Amino acid sequence: MARNYDTTLPALLLAQASKRPRKTALREKQWGVWQPYSWRDYLGLTAEFACGLRELGLGQGDMVILIGDNRPEWLFAEIAIQALGGMALGLYQDSTADEVRYIFELSEARLVVAEDQEQVDKILSLRPDLPQLRHIIFHDPKGLTGYEAEDLLSFEAVCERGRKAVTDSVAEFSSMTERLKPTDPCLVATTSGTTGRPKLAMLSHRNMLSMAANLGQVDPKRESDEFVSFLPLAWMGEQMMAVASSLLFGFCVNFPEEPDTAQANIREIGPHLIFSPPRVWEGLSAKVRGDILETTSLKRFLYNFFLPIGLKYVDETFAGRKPGAMLSLGNFVADCCLFRALRDRLGFSRIRSASTGGAALGPDTIRFFHALGVNLKQIYGQTEIAGISCIHRDGAVDFDSVGLPIPETELKLSEEGEILSKSPAVFLGYYKNEKATAETIQDGWLLSGDAGYFDDSGRLVVIDRLKDVMHLKDGTRFSPQFLENKLKFSPFLREAVVLGQARDIVTAIVCIDMNIVGHWAEGRMITYTTYQDLAAKDQVYALVKDEIRKINKSLPEATRIRRFALLYKELDADDGELTRTRKVRRGTINERYGALIEALYTDACTMRLDMAIQYQDGRVQEMCGDIRIETVEDE
Secondary structure, three states, X not given: OOOOOOOOHHHHHHHHHHHOOOOEEEEEEEOOEEEEEEHHHHHHHHHHHHHHHHHOOOOOOOEEEEEOOOOHHHHHXXXXXXXXXXXXXEEOOOOOHHHHHHHHHHHOOOEEEEOOHHHHHHHHHHHHHOOOOOEEXXXXXXXXXXXXXXXXXXXXHHHHHHHHHOOOHHHHHHHHHHOXXXXXXXXXXXXXXXXXXXXXXXEEHHHHHHHHHHHHHHOOOOOOOEEEOOOOOOOHHHHHHHHHHHHXXXXXXXXXXXXXXXXXXXXXXXXXXXXXXXXXXXXXXXXXXXXXXXXXXXXXXXXXXXXXXXXXXXXXXXOOOOOOHHHHHHHHHHHHHHHHHHHHHHOOOOOOEEEEOOOOOOHHHHHHHHHOOOOEEEEEOOHHHOOOOEEOOOOOOOOOOOOEEOOOOXXXXXXXXXXXXXXXXXXXXXXXXXXXXXXXXXXXXXXXXXXXXXXXXXXXXXXXXXXXXXXXXXXXXXXXHHHHHHHHOOOOEEEEEEEOXXXXXXEEEEEEOHHHHHHHHHHOOOOOOOHHHHHOOXXXXXXXXXXXXXXXXXXXXXXOEEEEEEOXXXXXXXXXXXXXXXXXXXXXXXXXXXXXHHHHOOOOOEEEEEEEEEOOOOOEEEEEEEEEEEEOOOO
8 A cells, every 4th residue: 555655745735625625725914814825726826836937947857946934935836846846945034145145056046936025135136146047036026116137027927927828727737746756856955054054955755745644643733733834944844844744634834924923923823733943942931931020920929839830740740650639730720820821822722732853952941831731842853854753752751852763763873872863754865965965874874963872761862963062171971952951941041052072161151132131131220222231231240140050050060050251242143153043053153252262261250352243134243342251159
C-alpha cells in the first residue's frame, strides 16, 4: 500500500480542492476584516500563477526566490513554482541587501516574488549585480504604481497571463502535476549560518511530506484545526506547518494583518496548533512577567499566589507522580482564577498542541507554560531533516530531553557523542556544494553537529552544539546555551552570551530588554533617553546583578556566572551577531567583542568599546561608550 506521503505538494492541493472545495483553506486579515480563501480559491489562484510563470519562461529545475511577510500569495507562488518542477527559495523579510545578493549569486535565480515596495526596492538596488535576474513580481502594489523598471510585474498581471494562455488553468495545473515525482526537489531552505554564510539545503516533496505524516502520527492534526502563520515562511518550522502539514491534513492557515498585530490576531483566531522557536516562547513568558509588574496590586497578588501552585503541580506530573488531592484542587482553583484568563490573553484558549524547536528552550520556560495549562512540547531537528526528528509525547513532557524519535526516524550517537539521524526526511544535499553534502551525510546518516545522549527512558537529551560545549581550565564541562537560556528566562534580559572556554570562571555579556527594563525604570522615576543611556544606569546594573545572583543559586558552584558586562546595544542579526532565527554567532561575538571578553577576565571595572553597527539599508554608524564590568558574589 502506498504511503500517504508518496505524492507531491501540488497533487495534495488538487486533492484537497476536490475533496472539500468550499471549506476555508486560508484566511488573511486585511483592512480589519478576515478575508477567506476556500480550497477551490487556493487551487484556482495557484494554477493561474503557475501558467503565468510558464509564460515567463519558468520550468523544470528553475529556482525562484520569495521574500516578504507571510501572505497567501507566498503559498500560491510556492506551490505554483513546484508544479512547474521548480524550487522555491524563501528569504527572511529583514535580510540585508548583502545577504540577498549572496543568495542570488549562489542560486542564480531568474525570478523573484517580492511582497511590497520595501522588498522591490531592495532587489532593484541590487539589479546591476544580478545578471541572471529576469523578472521581479510583487503582490502588494502600494507605492509601486509609478515604477517603470523593466520586467517589474504584479502578481495579478502574471495570473492574467496565465488565464490568457490556457482555457482551463486548473486542468493545465493538473497536467503539470502528473509529471512530478515525490523525489523531485521542491524547496530550498537556507541553513541558519551560525558558523558563516548560510548554505542552501534542497528538500524533496517526499522529504517534506514524510516529515509531516510521521509528525502527525504522534502529534495529531485535524481538518478542523486552525493555525496562525506569523513566523517567517523562510524558516523550516513554518514550512512544516503552513505548507506541508496543512496540505496533508487540510487544516486552515491564518495570516495576521501585520507582524505587529500577530499577537492580537492570534487571540482572535484562537488556534488549535502553534509552533514557534524558543525566542517567541521566551518573549511571551517575559511579557507576561513584565506585565505583572505593571498591573494592579490584586492581579499581582493572584499571580504571585497561584503561579507557585501551578509550578508545583507541573513538577509533580513531570516527575511521574500523581499530584495529591489538595494540590489538584489548588491547581483547579488557580486555573479558574488566573491561568484560564492568561491563556485567553495570549490567544491560547483552544490550544491542543504547542511546540517549540530550532534551538533549546530553557526548563524554566517549559515549566512556566505548563503551569499555565499550555501543553508545550520540545521538538528537535534541523533544516536538513525537514525540521524534525524528535518530539515529546503527550503526557511524557520533561525538562531535560527533546523526547523520542518520530516514526521512521532512527537515531544514534557517534564515538564523539554527536547525534546522527536517518529518515525519509533527510534532505537531498546542499545546492552546488558537494563537499559540504559529503561532510553532512555519511552512509545515509545525517550528522547534526550537536552533542547529546540518551536518558534511561531512551529519550534524547541535547547538550549543545558539539563545537560550542565548553570546558573550564580545571576540566569542568558546561553548556553555554543552557546558561544563556537560564539568563533569558529573566524578564529583564533579552540576549546573553556565556563565555568560559579554557578560563578559570564563567562570565557573560548580556543585553537588557528595553521595553520591560524601561517600564521598570519609569516606575522608579529613573529618567533615560536611549538604550545606551538606560543600560549604563547604576540601578539597572544592580537589577541585572541581582537577577544573575538568583540564577546562580540554581547552578553548580563551578559554573556560576562570576562576571558580566551590559552591552550598550542589542545583539542584532543585521550586524552578523545573530542568525535570522536569533541564534548566537559565537565566532562573530569573539571577534567583535574580543577586547571586552579579555577585560572580563582581568580586574578591570570598565573599558571603552568602539564599534560599528549596520542598518538594513546598508548604512553604517559608529558607536562608542564605556562599559562597566561587574563581579557577582554569592549571597
